[in-house]
Amino acid sequence: MTGVDAGRGAPVLPAFPRPRARPRELGLLAGVGVALAVGSLSLGLYRTGRLELADPAGLALYAAGLLVAHLVLVLAGRRVDEILLPAAAFLGGVGLLLMQRLPQDLVVQEVGPWTLGLGGLQLLWLGVALLVATTVAVGLRSDRWLRLYKYTWAAAGLVLLALTFVFGSEVNGSRLTIEIGPVSGQPSELLKVILVVFFAAYLAENRVLLADARVRLLGPISVPPLPYLAPIAAMLALALGIVVIQRDLGAALLFYAVFLGLLFLATGRLIDVILGLLLFAVGFAALAALFPHVQDRIAVWLDPWADPLGSGYQLVQALHAFARGGLVGTGLGAGLPEVAGRLPIPAVHTDFPLAAIGEELGMVGVVAVLAAYLVIVERGLRIAASSRDDFRALLAAGLALVVGLQAAIIAGGNLKLIPLTGITLPFVSYGGSSLLANALVVGILLALSDRGPAPLRPPRPPRLGRLRRRGEASR
Amino acid sequence: MIARERPLAGRMLGLAIVVTLAFGGLAAGAGYWQVLRADELASSPTDAKVLAAAATVVRGRILDRDGRTLASSRRTADGTPYRIYADPALSHPVGYASSLYGASGLERAYAAELTGTGGGDSLSRLLAKFLPPADRRLDLQTSLSLAFQRLAVRLLGESRGAVVMLDPRTGEILAMASTPVFDASAVADPATARATFEQLRADASSPLLNRSTLGRYVPGSAFKIVTAIAGLGSGAVTAATTYPQQPPAEEDGLLVSGFRIRDGHHPFTGDRALDFYEATEVSCNIWYALTGLETGGGGLDAYARRLGFGGPIPFDLPTAASQLTNGGGPLPGGFEDDVELANASYGQGEVLATPLQMALVAATVANGGELMAPRLVTGFVDREGRRTPVGPASMGRVLDTASNVAIVEAMTRAVEGDYGRLFTAGAKVPGVLTAGKSGTAQLGGIGEPHSWFIGFAPADAPTVAIAVLVEQGGRGGERAAPLAGRMLRAYFAAQP
Numbered sequence: 001m002t003g004v005d006a007g008r009g010a011p012v013l014p015a016f017p018r019p020r021a022r023p024r025e026l027g028l029l030a031g032v033g034v035a036l037a038v039g040s041l042s043l044g045l046y047r048t049g050r051l052e053l054a055d056p057a058g059l060a061l062y063a064a065g066l067l068v069a070h071l072v073l074v075l076a077g078r079r080v081d082e083i084l085l086p087a088a089a090f091l092g093g094v095g096l097l098l099m100q101r102l103p104q105d106l107v108v109q110e111v112g113p114w115t116l117g118l119g120g121l122q123l124l125w126l127g128v129a130l131l132v133a134t135t136v137a138v139g140l141r142s143d144r145w146l147r148l149y150k151y152t153w154a155a156a157g158l159v160l161l162a163l164t165f166v167f168g169s170e171v172n173g174s175r176l177t178i179e180i181g182p183v184s185g186q187p188s189e190l191l192k193v194i195l196v197v198f199f200a201a202y203l204a205e206n207r208v209l210l211a212d213a214r215v216r217l218l219g220p221i222s223v224p225p226l227p228y229l230a231p232i233a234a235m236l237a238l239a240l241g242i243v244v245i246q247r248d249l250g251a252a253l254l255f256y257a258v259f260l261g262l263l264f265l266a267t268g269r270l271i272d273v274i275l276g277l278l279l280f281a282v283g284f285a286a287l288a289a290l291f292p293h294v295q296d297r298i299a300v301w302l303d304p305w306a307d308p309l310g311s312g313y314q315l316v317q318a319l320h321a322f323a324r325g326g327l328v329g330t331g332l333g334a335g336l337p338e339v340a341g342r343l344p345i346p347a348v349h350t351d352f353p354l355a356a357i358g359e360e361l362g363m364v365g366v367v368a369v370l371a372a373y374l375v376i377v378e379r380g381l382r383i384a385a386s387s388r389d390d391f392r393a394l395l396a397a398g399l400a401l402v403v404g405l406q407a408a409i410i411a412g413g414n415l416k417l418i419p420l421t422g423i424t425l426p427f428v429s430y431g432g433s434s435l436l437a438n439a440l441v442v443g444i445l446l447a448l449s450d451r452g453p454a455p456l457r458p459p460r461p462p463r464l465g466r467l468r469r470r471g472e473a474s475r
Numbered sequence: 476m477i478a479r480e481r482p483l484a485g486r487m488l489g490l491a492i493v494v495t496l497a498f499g500g501l502a503a504g505a506g507y508w509q510v511l512r513a514d515e516l517a518s519s520p521t522d523a524k525v526l527a528a529a530a531t532v533v534r535g536r537i538l539d540r541d542g543r544t545l546a547s548s549r550r551t552a553d554g555t556p557y558r559i560y561a562d563p564a565l566s567h568p569v570g571y572a573s574s575l576y577g578a579s580g581l582e583r584a585y586a587a588e589l590t591g592t593g594g595g596d597s598l599s600r601l602l603a604k605f606l607p608p609a610d611r612r613l614d615l616q617t618s619l620s621l622a623f624q625r626l627a628v629r630l631l632g633e634s635r636g637a638v639v640m641l642d643p644r645t646g647e648i649l650a651m652a653s654t655p656v657f658d659a660s661a662v663a664d665p666a667t668a669r670a671t672f673e674q675l676r677a678d679a680s681s682p683l684l685n686r687s688t689l690g691r692y693v694p695g696s697a698f699k700i701v702t703a704i705a706g707l708g709s710g711a712v713t714a715a716t717t718y719p720q721q722p723p724a725e726e727d728g729l730l731v732s733g734f735r736i737r738d739g740h741h742p743f744t745g746d747r748a749l750d751f752y753e754a755t756e757v758s759c760n761i762w763y764a765l766t767g768l769e770t771g772g773g774g775l776d777a778y779a780r781r782l783g784f785g786g787p788i789p790f791d792l793p794t795a796a797s798q799l800t801n802g803g804g805p806l807p808g809g810f811e812d813d814v815e816l817a818n819a820s821y822g823q824g825e826v827l828a829t830p831l832q833m834a835l836v837a838a839t840v841a842n843g844g845e846l847m848a849p850r851l852v853t854g855f856v857d858r859e860g861r862r863t864p865v866g867p868a869s870m871g872r873v874l875d876t877a878s879n880v881a882i883v884e885a886m887t888r889a890v891e892g893d894y895g896r897l898f899t900a901g902a903k904v905p906g907v908l909t910a911g912k913s914g915t916a917q918l919g920g921i922g923e924p925h926s927w928f929i930g931f932a933p934a935d936a937p938t939v940a941i942a943v944l945v946e947q948g949g950r951g952g953e954r955a956a957p958l959a960g961r962m963l964r965a966y967f968a969a970q971p
Contacts, residue, residue, distance in 0.1 A: 323516030344523035363509040415504035
């Protein structure tokens with residue numbers, strides 16, 4: 001129980017929180033560290049022929065960052081989830097290894113006195129991400145300012161998007177990146193967090209109405225009354241519209257899927273989800289009829305081999321990369337030959353990291369990465385299920401879904417299961433915006449999982465301890 | 476705060492199950508590409524690793540059936556490897572490998588093996604990861620004979636056409652010629668590649684096209700063997716079947732649904748009703764049209780499919796699909812009406828076939844009714860000289876033995892019989908019982924017909940089958956049959 005929102009003032013925070021050991025988290029982080037060290041050794045061995053770490057300094061810095069984050073959580077003395085951080089750290093570490101392994105001149109930026117390549121920049125962003133995640137986890141003591149200002153958040157999100165029209169620059173045909181002076185970023189990454197906050201707050205407030213006050217639409221099919229749906233539908237339509245105009249189809253799909261998932265959680269009515277899917281199908285068909293670039297995406301998805309050197313090029317190369325990897329992969333560093341001095345998959349660090357993982361770590365690596373996302377979703381839903389009110393439950397579930405579904409959408413696109421869209425693989429893809437937004441997600445989830453400081457002196461449970469403990473947990 | 480009901484918790488489980496299933500689907504997708512399709516994609520000629528190797532690696536050699544080198548490599552002054560080929564006659568089956576224009580033929584189909592980037596099964600590739608990198612380049616051993624290949628191209632001469640000669644017992648292709656040929660060495664040599672390739676691409680006679688596997692031609696009467704296989708195989712007709720309406724139809728045509736099918740190129744048979752042997756010997760269109768109608772579109776289609784029609788033939792090189800109809804017609808097999816079916820039964824209508832397909836028709840009859848898969852590659856030889864043979868494979872039995880015997884007899888009479896010789900002059904190999912069927916494919920009155928011959932020898936124990944097509948070469952007996960005869964004579968002269 002947090003201090004601020006407990007208006008009745010019953011629990012008193014100790015002036016200095018008592019540190020609380022987090023053995024599971026430490027153990028899992030150690031496992032992640034060992035896995036990354038083995039990966040780095042493998043990469044180093046392939047590069048130099050000697051058994052050495054590929055980038056010892058980078059790996060040590062990342063490990064140190066993880067340790068510091070762990071210690072901060074220990075010192076904060078709060079009972080927050082111990083699995084989320086290691087799972088995200090594993091994915092971030094795989095991404096770091098990948099960025100260290102790719103040609104460093106893919107992205108080069110001057111940061112202060114240093115000129116950093118791909119690996120260095122990713123490490124820098126991972127550090128900032130860890131800082132954000134731990135700060136939010138420890139510092140976010142109240143959900144009130146998320147809950148109460150939902151329309152402000154929604155407006156802020158829209159302003160953020162509107163900014164991309166003014167300051168946006170076009171990359172690969174999509175107007176995703178915003179540049180103001182030296183700072184550049186992709187607002188749709190942040191927007192996904194803001195939208196989840198808005199959905200959660202709105203649905204928590206109106207969920208009983210949405211579920212029970214139904215208007216008969218057609219026979220047994222009923223929908224919530226229009227006035228209650230209007231704000232949320234408008235918000236969604238606006239966001240989708242802007243995102244579609246920006247040609248960021250992946251984000252549009254992600255927002256919509258998360259929205260449907262939360263709507264189902266809030267109302268418990270499958271019919272809402274089915275109607276939503278139908279609406280989506282109709283809208284998508286209309287989009288496909290209107291925009292040739294949507295048609296192109298679908299055509300490439302259905303048969304990338306129709307134009308293997310043109311529009312289907314990246315996907316065909318990605319599928320070949322998966323195939324070259326096979327079951328156990330070529331080993332880190334041994335895949336991805338450069339053809340005529342170029343990478344076969346130009347967007348490997350942003351849109352296709354899974355193909356690189358598939359090639360060098362094989363199907364085993366792909367499944368491990370997918371499993372890590374599933375762990376994050378499972379933890380998020382678990383936090384949601386044990387939340388003490390609807391807003392926190394919907395927020396936690398929404399954040400878990402946003403990570404899980406984003407991973408599923410881009411992975412499905414890489415594997416030619418669904419049309420390819422240009423969104424990032426959370427925690428793995430190169431890029432500051434993506435890492436920061438996902439760090440924010442982990443931070444908020446950790447804060448939501450907080451079961452307060454450890455009781456000062458846990459009373460010895462009596463023989464009938466089960467009842468007693470349950471009462472405590474839900475106090 | 477007292478414990479209260481959490482209605483959301485139950486729905487969380489539902490959501491968790493949906494997300495888990497979605498991720499299961501993703502893992503299955505990874506399995507599909509990384510295990511099921513892995514071998515095929517990773518060794519395909521479009522794979523980045525194969526392409527990268529193609530530019531830098533000295534490819535393995537390509538050898539003919541007698542061990543003669545068909546393709547080998549040289550290096551330019553700056554060390555870049557390039558290919559040279561033994562003879563332009565090989566340009567279609569062997570193809571070219573160019574750093575500028577990619578590859579074709581066997582050079583393309585077996586790029587992974589030749590450059591050492593593929594080959595082996597998944598397990599051996601898995602084990603190889605734990606060993607030091609080995610030179611895994613392979614030499615290709617082919618069934619081609621350089622001598623027959625040269626002869627076929629020389630005999631085709633200035634004509635556009637194709638010759639496919641194979642061993643019907645194993646499916647091994649002995650010669651696969653397509654004219655005009657091109658100089659694959661000039662395409663492969665970086666110094667001459669650009670000029671040569673641009674010129675070839677602009678050439679109206681399409682020298683880069685492998686006519687034997689990708690050219691689709693009206694087969695004319697050579698197709699009657701397919702109708703015979705379907706008619707006898709399905710039991711719709713027997714070798715003794717005669718049609719009373721056939722002799723009068725020789726005069727004024729056979730009326731099918733208001734359309735007259737005409738024949739008239741064997742007046743010497745008078746008003747005798749012909750049986751299967753005689754009809755084949757004199758190439759009677761009326762008998763075959765009636766047999767096609769008797770068999771029905773469905774039966775004809777089913778047997779044609781067994782022979783390889785209706786889709787690409789599985790082969791070392793890309794193949795075009797041979798067809799009976801344009802598809803979409805309301806009758807079984809996709810025929811529009813009985814007129815089309817009757818016309819198709821003697822190889823006109825909408826029937827189109829590749830020379831390879833027609834060679835397989837002859838080979839099937841020659842092999843007692845069982846179709847052997849055609850193939851060019853008979854083995855791989857690694858750097859240490861170890862040979863991994865590629866064995867023959869059956870594509871299934873097309874026809875029962877008894878029916879097949881009758882077709883062999885009919886095709887023998889079409890070459891050896893008193894009347895048959897009039898139609899297939901020159902196909903006969905002296906001293907060897909020869910079987911075959913000529914074809915004269917009418918092109919709707921535009922220019923000379925395509926000249927066809929398919930056949931095999933010795934008719935009593937066939938060891939070689941052949942298909943010859945000469946584009947607009949006139950009657951089958953004038954051009955294709957004597958050409959096939961020269962090829963078969965050379966084949967038997969070379970046998971010990």
